[in-house]
Amino acid sequence: MSTVPTIKLNHGGVEIPIIGYGLGTAHFKRAGDETLDPAITTATQTALSVGFTHLDGAEAYGNEPELGLALSSSPQYPRSSLFITTKLYKSISSPSEALSTSLKKLGVDYIDLYLIHAPFWDENEKGITIEQAWRELEGLYDKGLVKAIGVSNFGIEELERIRKVARVLPAVNQVEYHPYLQNPELKEYHKNHGIVTAAYGPLIPITKGAPGPLDSVIEELSKKYNKSATQILLRWAIDDGNVVITTSSKEWRMKEALAITEFKLDEEDVEKIRTVGKEKRHRIFWNKEFKE
Ligand SMILES: NC(=O)C1=CN([C@@H]2O[C@H](COP(=O)(O)OP(=O)(O)OC[C@H]3O[C@@H](n4cnc5c(N)ncnc54)[C@H](O)[C@@H]3O)[C@@H](O)[C@H]2O)C=CC1
Numbered sequence: 595m596s597t598v599p600t601i602k603l604n605h606g607g608v609e610i611p612i613i614g615y616g617l618g619t620a621h622f623k624r625a626g627d628e629t630l631d632p633a634i635t636t637a638t639q640t641a642l643s644v645g646f647t648h649l650d651g652a653e654a655y656g657n658e659p660e661l662g663l664a665l666s667s668s669p670q671y672p673r674s675s676l677f678i679t680t681k682l683y684k685s686i687s688s689p690s691e692a693l694s695t696s697l698k699k700l701g702v703d704y705i706d707l708y709l710i711h712a713p714f715w716d717e718n719e720k721g722i723t724i725e726q727a728w729r730e731l732e733g734l735y736d737k738g739l740v741k742a743i744g745v746s747n748f749g750i751e752e753l754e755r756i757r758k759v760a761r762v763l764p765a766v767n768q769v770e771y772h773p774y775l776q777n778p779e780l781k782e783y784h785k786n787h788g789i790v791t792a793a794y795g796p797l798i799p800i801t802k803g804a805p806g807p808l809d810s811v812i813e814e815l816s817k818k819y820n821k822s823a824t825q826i827l828l829r830w831a832i833d834d835g836n837v838v839i840t841t842s843s844k845e846w847r848m849k850e851a852l853a854i855t856e857f858k859l860d861e862e863d864v865e866k867i868r869t870v871g872k873e874k875r876h877r878i879f880w881n882k883e884f885k886e
């Protein structure tokens with residue numbers, strides 16, 4: 595089994611594996627559902643067994659206990675060999691308590707990357723501003739309870755609010771990112787401030803965003819590289835300079851995803867996908883219809 599390459603974050607030598615296994619879309623549970631779902635634990639154990647080292651969870655997914663069970667039942671993958679992300683949102687009013695709860699549910703004593711899940715809360719209702727929430731995350735980082743801190747679904751405006759007060763800049767912004775949602779201005783901002791873009795929804799052009807102008811390009815590149823459409827899109831996300839987060843319950847799909855570490859797209863093909871991708875815009879998450 596090959597090891598997953600990593601990228602250095604802007605926080606004290608922390609390295610993030612370039613592909614992560616998501617607990618959010620295939621596996622989330624209804625809010626308030628306290629029953630353990632063994633299928634989620636099994637899928638996560640499988641993800642670990644095929645070689646995923648980076649797990650992407652969140653308070654909102656309701657499945658930190660299942661993720662914790664997968665970790666405690668897999669002692670062959672020591673904590674230090676894993677990169678665990680979780681996110682807070684509902685409990686944004688009290689980040690310190692939210693982190694304690696997540697640590698307990700996950701059964702770990704630190705988180706590798708702690709993210710604010712989205713910037714869309716009502717600051718009056720929650721009694722906390724983006725700036726105050728960020729300062730609280732900095733406090734958790736100072737204590738060593740989280741090795742790196744970042745955000746998710748933030749735009750330039752919200753990142754600027756953080757930058758103006760930050761001692762520690764976000765290490766990562768996890769956003770929906772694929773050829774049909776490239777947001778070059780945000781990417782440029784990330785580059786200028788050393789923020790890694792973690793791309794979720796990388797397969798949208800062949801799932802919810804299909805059909806589209808990229809269909810024939812992906813087919814042509816699948817033949818050229820002898821790789822599946824899934825692999826072409828996941829590899830594109832990496833070769834475009836991002837970390838990529840994907841998911842599946844199926845072992846063969848997990849292996850298919852991890853096998854992208856074994857090839858690379860030529861720069862002209864990365865550019866071709868970028869160019870043709872810009873002909874369509876398709877956003878799935880956190881738009882007006884999206885219900886968390
Ligand atoms: N921070 C945030 O707000 C969000 C974070 N995420 C994170 O990202 C993770 C992955 O998100 P997704 O959008 O689900 O990832 P994705 O775009 O990689 O899609 C994964 C889905 O595509 C399916 N798939 C793979 N190849 C396919 C093919 N050739 N044809 C048809 N279907 C195919 C898989 O079986 C799986 O159901 C989540 O689990 C979560 O951890 C996801 C959404 C929002």
Ligand SMILES: O=CCc1c[nH]c2ccccc12
Nearest residue numbers: 618619622623654655879886
């Ligand atoms: O992170 C992905 C989007 C999201 C936000 N809140 C929830 C709750 C359950 C599943 C997905 C999500």
